[in-house]
Amino acid sequence: MNDTPDGEVRNVAAAPAITVATDDGPQPLDDVLADLSSGDRLMAGxxxxxxxxxxxxxxxxxxxxxxxxxxxxxxGVIT
Incomplete structure (x- = not known):
């Protein structure tokens, strides 16, 4: 499905992937969130x-x- 006139995406599967700038270059938002929640990153512990x-x-x-x-x-939150 297409976006509605107000910009709402009705079919999430058709929504463009969101990327986040990281030290390793652009990464999919889902991957960044998974890394943050995996316990081996910035806010773990x-x-x-x-x-x-x-x-x-x-x-x-x-x-x-x-x-x-x-x-x-x-x-390690700031350097």
């Missing part, structure tokens, strides 16, 4: 707990933010 900020001034807030960044780097 437990991460270090980072306490809520109780900063009362800019210097304390910067320190709390840097703690968060360090935890994200350790987890």
């Amino acid at each position: 437990a991460a270090e707990t980072v306490a809520d900020s109780t900063a009362t001034d800019v210097d304390e807030l910067v320190a709390d933010f840097n703690t968060l960044l360090a935890a994200l780097r350790t987890r």
Whole structure:
């Protein structure tokens, strides 16, 4: 079936495949989602707990933010 005038795809099998840009080049969205849920990727397992900020001034807030960044780097979420 064709798209409706408002762009709705009525037959999912006829919908174009969605690709996602990855470090390995464009990949089908279904494959990317399967990788993420397989337990061997970015968000698998437990991460270090980072306490809520109780900063009362800019210097304390910067320190709390840097703690968060360090935890994200350790987890591999950012580099």
